[in-house]
Each structure stands twice: as structure tokens, then as C-alpha cells.
Amino acid sequence: MNRIEGLQYENGRVIVEESEMEKIAQNYFQNLFSTSGIEVINHISVGMLNCIFNEANLMLTKRYMVDEIVMALKGIGPTKASEDDDFLALFFQKCWHIMGKKIANLCLEVLNRAKVMANCFQ
Template sequence: MKLLQNQLEVLNCAEVVTEESKAKYLSVSKQLEDLLLKQEIYWAQRSRIPWLKYGDKNTKFFHSKASQRKRQNHIKGIQCAQGNWVDKVEDIANVAIGYFDNLFCAGTCDQMEDCLNAVPRKVTPDMQETLSSEFSAEEVKIALFQMGPTKALGPDGMNALFYQRFWHVVGDSVVDDVLNFLNNGHILPDINHTNIVLIPKVKNPKIAKNFLKLFGY
């Protein structure tokens, strides 16, 4: 790599640029780029060697890694909206819920028609008819079976695999409830509940804004 870098410097400093020197420059640049990529892959693979070697054994390395992650993710306390520090689990949860409720709530607009009139229409009447048509039971089934079977659990502890495996038992009930919401706008409040996992974005998070939110449905 150093040899190629030196060659590039020499070619860059040349007073006369010819077609041959241009071709040489491109060739050397390509070789250097390939080596840099190989170096990146090499260090990426090497960084995983300790974990591959010791990670899934009951070793000091494994316990130190697990303890380090636990310490990093542990939330000792958080500042509420009023600036007060709270450290009880229930209070921390309430701060998080309140923050994300406000973050994802819909805003108000008293000039919606004016806003919409300023946007060129892209949806044709035929497209609108298709988009406005009622959902079908088959669409609900297709959507559920496209979900990752072992993705995050919902508050009920059931992942997509449960519904996929026992579709012949629970399928009709699932379809009825989903279509009732999609086509009629009615949904049971409990179905809209979700688990919230806070992931620190900074080293010492103190406010809700310092956390990413991971949903579990």
C-alpha cells in the first residue's frame, strides 16, 4: 500500500501528463482501492475472532462482555419534562411514555385545504378507487405470513410464528379484528399497546431525547 501511494504521489507531481501516465494513475488507484478494501475486511474479520473463539463459552471473556453491556444499558435515572431527576422504575417509565407520546402525536392545522391545494395531484381517479377499496382476508394473511417469524414479541408474548403456525385455529379471529379496524376504523385499545425498549444513544444519557426507542409489537 505504501509503495502504491508513493507511485501515486510521483504521478501527481509529474510536470507532463500523457495518456500513458493517466492510464498508469488509474491502474495504481484501482490497485490501492482493492488493497484498502481487503484491509477493511481483514480488520473486520479479525475483530470478531475473540467473540467467535470465546463468546459462547462460559468464560471470563463472555461474562465481562455481558456485564459491560448490562452496565451500559442500565438506566439509573432520567430527567422529567420539569427538569426533576427521577430514579424509580415507574417514574422512569412514565417519563419515557410521556416523551414519546408527545413526539408522535399529530399536530393541528387549520389550513389543511390550502396546503393540499398547493400540492400537485399525482393520484388519478382510478388509483384512488384502488387505494380506497376495502381490504380482503387474503391480504391480511399475506401480510402476516411475510412477517419475520421470530421478530419482537408483543405485550401478549406472542410473535408472528405463533399466528403462522396456528393460523388454522386463530386465523378467522385475527382476520375479523384486523378487517374491522382497516375497513371500519374500530380497534380494541389493548391491541394498540406496545412494549418500549430504551437504547442509549450517548455514553451517559440523562434525558429521554438521549435514547432511541425500540418497539415490540
């Protein structure tokens, strides 16, 4: 009952072989969910009102500061660890006086200058 007997190419040719039907379905959905360029976005945005006020935009685009990094670190549960280094947040919280400046500078490089993490250790 739940069986697809065949699929039809855009030119009208009907295919019943499973491997060919797979290709037709893949092409259909690839075309359906891909874009042909930026003009699609322009078409969608026509008539949309600018809903971010200047004050909010300034807040969203301002540079990160060291005190924000420290505040975020203090807000992390002490037994939480990132998957990258497996150090508990407690380690960074307790040793901040030793290495905080270097860590903060690294964070600011990533956040403010969009520096890629892989490049930070070279």
C-alpha cells in the first residue's frame, strides 16, 4: 500500500527503477531547498519594516568587554565543562588571577574580531 510505483521527470518520462527514482527525488528536494542567489532574499525582504531600533542595534553591535567575560564565567556552574578542553568552570574561576588576562584577550579576539579559534593557538 505505501509504495511508490514510479516517478516522473520534468520532461514527462516515467521511471520505475528504484535507483532512478532515488535520483529524481534527490534532485527534486535539492532544487526545492536551495537558492539560486541573493535575489531570493531581496524578494522576501521587500515590504518588511525595519524592526530594530537604533538603540537596540547599537547594543547588539557594540564590542564585548572583559567585565562581560568575567560575569559570564561567574555565571557558569562550577562543575560544568566544555567538550573542547574538559576543564571545569571552577578551574577558570579559581585560577582567573593567574591566566584571566590571556583568556579574556583570546575571548575578545574571537568575539570582537571574529577570529577563528583554530588560528588563536598558532
